[in-house]
């Protein structure tokens with residue numbers, strides 16, 4: 001997407017061929033900074049510390065992380081260690097495991113001298129595939145927004161609520177949940193976005209708001225707990241979120257708080273859509289309760305990072321030092337609360353049969 005007129009992806013090979021570069025998302029929304037990743041550990045740290053985040057982008061970064069590892073040491077031992085290191089960085093997004101396994105399967109059969117180049121090529125392909133997938137999700141999701149706009153019959157913009165950040169910053173480009181919004185905005189369909197701040201790391205307040213602002217999409221940031229009020233007031237025409245892992249039967253794992261939005265949407269008759277790239281489907285499971293839920297450092301809950309009015313970056317404690325905290329990163333929205341899944345192959349219901357019909361090549365692999 002464009003940042004001050006310049007086209008960016010979230011990850012790209014450095015011009016000197018010695019590194020891969022990323023946007024450091026821990027510096028947004030106050031500073032736009034890029035970082036060079038030159039080693040396996042650089043890549044692992046970028047994922048672990050969430051300089052990059054979002055299921056597709058985590059996968060892309062891990063793929064390049066294998067290139068960085070194999071460039072230094074292309075042995076079987078290093079390949080195994082690198083895969084283990086990268087998969088261990090974050091447990092929930094399935095794209096990480098998928099991308100690592102994809103690159104490993106590509107390079108393992110090759111002579112050591114050919115592995116780094118093959119890993120680099122495959123990582124680039126994974127990035128290009130992600131951009132194509134997300135653009136297609138944008139097109140299919142655009143149809144839903146057009147439909148909502150027609151139903152409003154000129155009575156104001158299509159009011160959309162989204163949770164966390166499933167924009168271009170969560171992917172290589174375009175985003176998943178935000179892709180249809182960008183396409184609708186660019187087509188001149190009036191849209192307005194309620195942006196959940198998304199505690200504890202505020203991906204909504206800091207990343208989604210930044211993205212939408214850069215693209216000129218009207219929006220307002222609200223606290224996570226405002227969604228129910230807005231839906232009861234009829235101020236939300238549809239919800240759309242991303243996902244980090246969706247099961248073969250359509251259970252959706254996404255940022256903590258998604259389930260509560262889906263419950264409020266269900267109770268108020270508001271369509272709840274999930275933008276779902278094919279590589280984020282875990283065909284090996286049906287029950288979302290089997291998905292590992294990442295628990296992160298409690299400091300993300302006890303402290304809030306930000307910039308003071310006089311421009312200093314800091315973090316402040318918001319809980320008593322004596323209070324313990326729990327920091328669950330994700331929750332699971334059962335398929336019954338999902339109106340439809342917006343994939344790169346079209347829109348379908350959140351069900352095993354619908355997903356198998358869209359992805360017949362996985363029908364046999366899908367959990368029985």
Ligand SMILES: CSC[C@H]1O[C@H](OP(=O)(O)O)[C@H](O)[C@@H]1O
Nearest residue numbers: 053054055164166170242254255
């Ligand atoms: C397109 S995947 C976006 C997905 O990833 C986010 O999690 P995190 O920021 O912790 O990586 C969130 O669940 C988004 O919906």
